[in-house]
Amino acid sequence: MAVSPSIKRTSSRNPLWHIGNISWAWRITWSYLTIMLFLPAAALFLMASTVSPARFWQIATDPVALSTYEVTFVTALVTALINAVFGTLIAWVLVRFDFPLKRIVDAAIDLPFALPTAVAGLTLATVYSQNGWIGSLLAPWGIQIAFTRWGVGIAMLFISLPFVVRAVQPVLQEMEKDIEEAAWSLGATQLQTFWRVILPPLLPALLTGIALGFSRAVGEFGSIVIVAANIPFRDLITSVLVFQRLEQYDYAGATVLGTVLLAISLLVLVGINVIQAWRKRYES
Amino acid sequence: MSLSASSRNLASKKKDAKWVKAVLIGVAVAYLSLVLFIPALNVFYQAFRNGVSPFVSNFTDPAFLNGIWLTIIIALIVVPLNTVFGLCAAWAIARHKFPGRTFVISILDLPFAVSPVVAGLMIVLLYGRNGWLGPFLEAINFRVIFALPGMVLATAFVTLPFVAREVIPVLEEVGTDQEEAAKTLGAKDWQIFWRVTLPNIRWGLLYGVILTNARAMGEFGAVAVVSGNIARKTQTLPLFVEEAYKQYQTQAAFSAALLLACLALVTLVLKEILERKTHIKDVE
Numbered sequence: 001m002a003v004s005p006s007i008k009r010t011s012s013r014n015p016l017w018h019i020g021n022i023s024w025a026w027r028i029t030w031s032y033l034t035i036m037l038f039l040p041a042a043a044l045f046l047m048a049s050t051v052s053p054a055r056f057w058q059i060a061t062d063p064v065a066l067s068t069y070e071v072t073f074v075t076a077l078v079t080a081l082i083n084a085v086f087g088t089l090i091a092w093v094l095v096r097f098d099f100p101l102k103r104i105v106d107a108a109i110d111l112p113f114a115l116p117t118a119v120a121g122l123t124l125a126t127v128y129s130q131n132g133w134i135g136s137l138l139a140p141w142g143i144q145i146a147f148t149r150w151g152v153g154i155a156m157l158f159i160s161l162p163f164v165v166r167a168v169q170p171v172l173q174e175m176e177k178d179i180e181e182a183a184w185s186l187g188a189t190q191l192q193t194f195w196r197v198i199l200p201p202l203l204p205a206l207l208t209g210i211a212l213g214f215s216r217a218v219g220e221f222g223s224i225v226i227v228a229a230n231i232p233f234r235d236l237i238t239s240v241l242v243f244q245r246l247e248q249y250d251y252a253g254a255t256v257l258g259t260v261l262l263a264i265s266l267l268v269l270v271g272i273n274v275i276q277a278w279r280k281r282y283e284s
Numbered sequence: 285m286s287l288s289a290s291s292r293n294l295a296s297k298k299k300d301a302k303w304v305k306a307v308l309i310g311v312a313v314a315y316l317s318l319v320l321f322i323p324a325l326n327v328f329y330q331a332f333r334n335g336v337s338p339f340v341s342n343f344t345d346p347a348f349l350n351g352i353w354l355t356i357i358i359a360l361i362v363v364p365l366n367t368v369f370g371l372c373a374a375w376a377i378a379r380h381k382f383p384g385r386t387f388v389i390s391i392l393d394l395p396f397a398v399s400p401v402v403a404g405l406m407i408v409l410l411y412g413r414n415g416w417l418g419p420f421l422e423a424i425n426f427r428v429i430f431a432l433p434g435m436v437l438a439t440a441f442v443t444l445p446f447v448a449r450e451v452i453p454v455l456e457e458v459g460t461d462q463e464e465a466a467k468t469l470g471a472k473d474w475q476i477f478w479r480v481t482l483p484n485i486r487w488g489l490l491y492g493v494i495l496t497n498a499r500a501m502g503e504f505g506a507v508a509v510v511s512g513n514i515a516r517k518t519q520t521l522p523l524f525v526e527e528a529y530k531q532y533q534t535q536a537a538f539s540a541a542l543l544l545a546c547l548a549l550v551t552l553v554l555k556e557i558l559e560r561k562t563h564i565k566d567v568e
Contacts, residue, residue, distance in 0.1 A: 025372045025373075025375045025376040026372075026376045028368070028369065028372040029369065029372045029373040029376050032369045032372075032373075033373075033391070033392075036437070036440055036441055036444055037391070037394060037395070037441070037444065039410055039416075040403075040406035040407050040409070040410050040441065041406060043406055043409040043410035043415060043416045044402075044405065044406045044409055046409075046416065047409045086311075086312070086315045089308060089311060089312055089315075090312045090315070090316065092308065093308050093309050093312040094312075097305050097308070097309055099309055105313070105316065107552055107553075107555075107556045108316070108320060108321070108324075108552070109316075109320075110552055110555060111320060111324060111548060111552060112320070113495075113498075114498050114502075114547075114548035114549075114551040114552050114555070115324070115502070115544070115545060115548040116501070116502025116503070116504060116521075116522045116525075116544045116547075116548070117502070117504050117505070117522070118502075118504045118522035118523070118525040118526050118541075118544070119327060119502075119522070119525060119541040119544045119545055119548075120323070121526075122327075122525055122526075122529050122537055122538070122541050123323040123324070123326045123327045123330070123541065124323050125529070126326055126330060126534075127322055127323050127326045132326075133322055133326060134318065134322060154319070157319050158319050158320065158323065161319060161320065190304070215397055218399070219397070219398065219399030219400065219401075219402075220399075221399060221400055221401045221504065221505035221508075222400070222504030222505050222508075222522065222526075225526070226526055226529060238399075239399045239400075239401040239402075239505065240401075242399075242401045242402065242405060243401050243505075243508070243509060246404075246405060246408065246509060251408075251409070251414060254405055255405070255409065258399075258401070258402045258405045258406075261398075261399050261401075261402050262398060262399075262402050265397040265398055265399065265402075266394075266397065268397065269390060269393060269394070269397040270390075273386070273390055
């Protein structure tokens with residue numbers, strides 16, 4: 001820490017005040033983190049360590065568990081990519097164009113952050129059910145969304161929608177329009193302009209948005225437990241399986257699956273930090 | 285290519301930019317409608333589909349009222365706790381440069397990356413009957429799991445980072461000059477905090493508190509795991525939504541959902557106002 005001369009003077013006059021103040025904020029921070037975060041995490045790892053490695057592997061790779069990983073991660077990845085495309089498009093529209101009610105549309109993008117997931121699940125299940133507003137239009141074609149894997153996808157699309165938009169929007173805002181016009185006047189088509197001029201500087205932000213949306217979708221529980229039928233091998237996700245194991249008092253099973261989920265969330269978190277470090281280097 | 289040709293090229297590009305604009309706005313609004321707007325409107329439609337009286341009659345249902353009460357109690361405990369913690373953590377992190385600083389910020393982010401079900405699982409494994417502290421808690425006859433303390437812990441866990449995450453960048457941007465000036469003029473530490481630091485960070489702080497409150501009142505997964513979801517005892521409003529829906533009491537479910545959706549709307553409006561004041565627009 002760089003101590004400026006003025007601080008040095010005061011602290012030499014009254015050193016206890018200054019030192020006391022630092023350790024005070026730190027003490028509260030670390031005590032609170034210990035109670036809230038470290039102890040619970042330690043309890044999970046301790047419980048996981050009481051399961052023998054062979055048993056751990058057996059629970060973690062049980063066919064039902066494997067199918068939940070597939071449903072969770074593949075659906076989260078696909079929805080993150082869909083939101084990458086439409087999120088970029090929405091951010092583009094909001095930054096570049098003017099249209100009526102634009103401000104309300106812009107503010108509404110954050111709704112999935114503010115709306116409780118149980119409400120999201122409830123309303124999605126209703127809208128996309130066979131007699132819902134949208135579901136009833138799809139039913140004649142034999143497409144069922146609520147209570148199938150498609151429902152899991154819709155819920156994931158909903159809750160991860162804001163991430164890409166909010167990550168990409170500020171970058172687009174700062175981008176100069178001149179460069180695009182220069183590319184156009186040099187004869188580039190709109191597609192070429194997009195691929196060669198707009199996308200490259202957008203990429204770090206876009207990747208951050210995709211990773212954040214993916215990690216949110218992987219962890220999602222509230223909306224999916226309502227909008228899906230939670231049937232193994234069809235639309236059961238890992239979080240719901242952990243919940244079901246706990247309801248059956250199968251603590252070992254819940255712990256193993258919980259540890260797997262936690263490990264993957266940590267990996268994604270590290271990935272996001274790496275992308276952001278790369279982004280900082282890219283920007284400077 | 286001659287200059288006139290290139291400017292003609294630019295003009296024709298600008299002409300097709302017009303229909304491109306219309307198509308892009310159309311696609312963006314269509315996507316947002318399918319995923320966001322129609323489901324959001326559906327909450328209001330369903331809550332008042334049979335008029336206002338079924339909605340009002342829910343306020344005589346003890347389970348419903350208890351859900352509201354419990355949701356408010358939990359928020360009243362968790363929001364101040366996490367505000368104090370968030371301020372301390374933000375101060376400690378923003379005001380000191382130390383090795384491993386990014387690592388500490390990543391730890392702080394952990395509750396965002398962890399699935400709420402896993403968060404609940406950790407708390408069960410720590411305080412539950414078979415948990416680490418279970419025997420001790422049983423000896424002093426203090427119930428944490430399936431009771432209010434566990435629900436408070438779970439909610440505090442998932443809302444842990446909001447305040448710190450909003451305050452750290454503001455503190456960094458403001459810098460230490462004013463605080464040091466106050467210090468040389470002989471101000472005491474709490475005077476510096478109240479008179480100098482707090483006014484500088486108030487909008488960022490308020491923003492963090494609003495996000496904390498919205499998540500605290502809306503949390504479903506973590507609370508569902510630790511509460512046991514006992515109607516009229518440990519059932520918050522989001523849990524009531526799910527329970528009512530599963531029991532085919534759609535009207536009651538949507539009445540509770542409406543209250544939570546209004547909470548989300550208030551959050552969005554306040555967020556928008558604060559964003560205008562502080563120019564923050566970032567992904568949580």
